[in-house]
Amino acid sequence: MHPPASAPKTKDRGKIAIVVHQEHSRPGRVGALLERRGYELHRLCPNLGCELPEDVSDYAGVVIFGGPMSANDCNMDGIRRELEWIPKVADQGVPFLGLCLGAQLLARAAGGKVGPHPEGMVEIGYSRIEPTDAGRAVFDGPMHVYQWHREGIDLPETSELLASSEHYAVQAFRQGERAWGFQFHPEVTLEMKEIWTVKAAERLKMAGAHQRGVHLSMHSLFDPPLGRWIDGFLDGWLASKVTPAS
Template sequence: MKKPVLLVVHQKHSDPGRIGMRLRTLGYPIEICRHACGDPLPESMDDYAGTVVFGGPMSANDDHEPYIRNELDWTPGVIESGTPYLGVCLGAQIMARAYGGSVAEHPEGQVEIGYYKIRATQAGEAWFPEEMCIFQWHREGLELPECATLLATSDHFQNQALGIGANGIGIQFHPEVTEQMNRRWLIGGAERLTLPGAQQPDEHHAGRAAHDPFVDDWVDGFLADWLKTDQR
């Protein structure tokens, strides 16, 4: 039996969505760690095939939160152990900060909430298609640490995906979000739809219909390839 993948989520009812479902389809059990709610992070990753650190409404700059400080301290140890690490949105920003990068709002107040186009860099062509429109929900972006490689970019937030070492990947976008999750976020985060650049609900629904079938096909291969980066 394959080792489980550790999924670190940041709210009591957070859902790993399509990533959790597809990992199970690939034959990996999943273990959910709600560290922000008190679950401890493992001291060793020996018992896990990899870890995915998901997003949340908090900021990677929230140093007053013990769980943010813990994840900043914990992340380099995971990556340097050779364990596959995938950071999604907040998880990518924590990854960047942990290695000396920064996280901040767009200088013009822009956000990405809805479907936006990303483009693979030459270094990222093994991971991402040349272009794809994919779901986003963030108001902060990240600056790359010196040790990172840019894997994908976009017009408003240049740094859309980063790699650290052979086994650490961070993505600013949300391949895990299902239609049900999208609708739930639109209700729970309705106030954010007034921010500059945010798409409105009808644009979300149209974007999902137009672009999500491609994302749905892409994500299985992406996750399988990511788990093959195990350097242990």
């Protein structure tokens, strides 16, 4: 992203709400980059009973991460509460970022749909995304990104498509001025890849999934540009918060 203004890398910048879906979930590189800028991470896991704050105006941003459940799992109290909560974040002028499941929840909360690929394809491993004309303000060009999902997004008319891949049309989108959804995982580190490809090895048997060795061997090629990109994106994202008039 080409930010309208840079958020300086300094100390005591405020707090970011990070929403995760499992006890062992980690915010990875995105969390580390936010902490490096001086933000305090406020971890929330509604699936484990955490309350989601009604007033988020004192947060510098909200990030919802991925998880193995579906955005359609409204029988899960945590998922249902997130879907109800997401519009409140935007209404209060707070930057929102949804990653994988978080992006799918953003789309559903805005009136979109989430479901499996019509041919049963998944994206697990690296895939190439292509920016749309609108997305060229966010992505300099095509980029390989890390994926781990088996459902995709059908955007509502109010969303702006920013990038697509060969098998999934929606890879990045914007909802309004401050809410962004990325189907891929810019937060995943090499250590996280090593863990995921062992603990969820059964997913690597699905149509379209890459084998473990491909995940790990491609990291050194594709991760550095992805890391530089998300680092730059976060500056503009953080700068988009609406500051109430004094």
